[in-house]
Structure formats: C-alpha cells, structure tokens
Amino acid sequence: MSVAVIQGASGSLGLALARHILQNTGLTVYALTHRPDSKVSDITDRILEGISDDAGKERLTVVDDVDIRNEKGLSKAAKLVEQREGADRIRLIACMAGVLHPEKSLSAIDLSKSIDQFQINTLGHLLTYKHFVPLIPNKRKFECLSTDWKDYQGEDPAQGLISSDSSLCWSMSARVGSISDNNRGGWYSYRASKAATNQIIRTLDHELINKNSSAVAVGYHPGTVITSFTKPVIGNDAVADPSKGKFEIDQAIEKMVGVMGQIKRDESKKWEGKCWDWKGERVEW
Numbered sequence: 001m002s003v004a005v006i007q008g009a010s011g012s013l014g015l016a017l018a019r020h021i022l023q024n025t026g027l028t029v030y031a032l033t034h035r036p037d038s039k040v041s042d043i044t045d046r047i048l049e050g051i052s053d054d055a056g057k058e059r060l061t062v063v064d065d066v067d068i069r070n071e072k073g074l075s076k077a078a079k080l081v082e083q084r085e086g087a088d089r090i091r092l093i094a095c096m097a098g099v100l101h102p103e104k105s106l107s108a109i110d111l112s113k114s115i116d117q118f119q120i121n122t123l124g125h126l127l128t129y130k131h132f133v134p135l136i137p138n139k140r141k142f143e144c145l146s147t148d149w150k151d152y153q154g155e156d157p158a159q160g161l162i163s164s165d166s167s168l169c170w171s172m173s174a175r176v177g178s179i180s181d182n183n184r185g186g187w188y189s190y191r192a193s194k195a196a197t198n199q200i201i202r203t204l205d206h207e208l209i210n211k212n213s214s215a216v217a218v219g220y221h222p223g224t225v226i227t228s229f230t231k232p233v234i235g236n237d238a239v240a241d242p243s244k245g246k247f248e249i250d251q252a253i254e255k256m257v258g259v260m261g262q263i264k265r266d267e268s269k270k271w272e273g274k275c276w277d278w279k280g281e282r283v284e285w
C-alpha cells in the first residue's frame, strides 16, 4: 500500500494530521513518536478518536521510541516500513516535531535548550529524511506503484491529499524562520532552527530532482495554532480568529491539507523547495 510517515505524531498537529489521513485517504499511516511503548495504546486511541471503521484502524501503526535526536529509532522505524510495505511505498513524509524555548534576549540563552531546538526542529527533520527518503519511489517506480491503485478502485489512495503524480517531503517550518520577515527580534534559537530547516528543505529538493525522485520538498507555516506548543506564549484563553491566522487544530489541518494538495513539480517550478503558509502564499527566506 501507499504509505504516509508522520514524525512528531504524538503532538497536536501531528496527531490531527494522522487522524485526517486515516479518515480521508486510503494511505497506510506510520505514526512515529519518541514516547515509550507504554504510551502507544494511548496515542493510538487518540489518533483513532472518531474513526469507527476497522479499515482505518488497520491502516495505523504507531512506532514508539523514535527520538529524532538520534538515528537508532529512525533507522529501526524505516526498516519496519520497508519490511512490511516494500521498498518504494512512501508517498508522504511529514516532519511535524518541534520544540520552542522562546528567549526574549541574549541573557535568556541557555545552550542546552538552543541545542535541543536545533536537534529536534532542524537536524531531526534532516535525519528523518535520511532514513525515509530512500523508501520514496523514483519516477519510474512511481508508475509501478500506481498499479496498486487498482485495489483502490483505480484511484490514487492519497485522494487529493497530495498530487496524484508525486510524493511529498513536508517539514513544519514557521514564519519566524524567515530572515526577511524578522521585524521584531527575540526567539534566537527557534528562529535560527527554522531558518536552517528551510535551507534543508531547499537542499533536499535539489537532491530529489537530481535523483529523479517522485517527491517534492517544501516547508510550511501553519499560522498560530492553539496547541500546548503555543499556549505558554499566547495564553490559555487564546481564541481562534482565522481572519488573523489564529486557528484551532482542526481549522489548521483543513488549511494545511488544502496547501498540501496543491504542491507539485511542474514547469513553472512554483512550489518546489520553498516555504508556504496557510494562505498558500510563499514565506520568503
């Protein structure tokens, strides 16, 4: 089957994306979490909330102990996907993991927290691509993969989540990672880690082109989403206001999949190797 790999799947947006994919597509989902085995059934239940059909449940595997600060768990998870699904089955790698330690000034910099942000927000995404991109079909194998679709009434099991002629490497970036948009300062490490993630996406996209991969690489800014991630900054009483780019989780997922479905490699080179926001507008570097 065609596979979606979601890293950071125990988090607010990762979990909601996994659920959305199970509810709205025929993709098989590997949901990676750095939490231990004892938390797997809890995460599984939370992803499956509201999903009644057995087919949806059968398509989900939660893989525990995948701490993206090291390669052991990522390598093990990639081998599991390859053994169970085959070598060229991945259509989507969604890197959702991230941490924020918002420093207001130089005096607040704590080296270990800065390193943590780079390891998780930036290098963790890079290592995820290192282990899973080899399982994305190249363009020739993608043609063979599409014969599988006969099992799905001849249609792409991604069902418009991603373009039917491509695969996707998707990293959660952030507008604050844009250097040209930095008019306020603050958040040194988080900003820098996301700017570096953008550079990784750009570089990855070149490699995907060179290797004739079916995948396109992009970064994404979801707006401000009311999650446990943002509450320490925007407060517990924050209220969604989509007109100002402030969303509840489900609203954010709706915007996100709307952009995902538009990404493709075409002659205009419009989408590839760039960072996009929830309006489908480019976030400049």
Ligand SMILES: NC(=O)c1ccc[n+]([C@@H]2O[C@H](COP(=O)([O-])OP(=O)(O)OC[C@H]3O[C@@H](n4cnc5c(N)ncnc54)[C@H](OP(=O)(O)O)[C@@H]3O)[C@@H](O)[C@H]2O)c1
Pocket: 007, 008, 009, 010, 011, 012, 013, 014, 033, 034, 035, 066, 067, 068, 069, 095, 096, 097, 098, 099, 120, 124, 172, 173, 174, 175, 221, 222, 223, 224, 225, 226, 227, 228, 229, 230
């Ligand atoms: N929320 C927003 O407004 C917003 C805005 C711009 C960008 N973003 C980006 O969107 C992404 C998701 O945000 P969110 O709001 O869903 O945050 P979240 O709820 O805090 O989720 C973050 C995820 O990262 C995982 N993670 C942390 N350390 C990890 C590690 N060492 N190994 C593997 N996974 C690890 C967390 O796992 P545990 O839960 O197990 O700790 C969790 O699944 C982040 O990259 C964030 O930077 C969010």
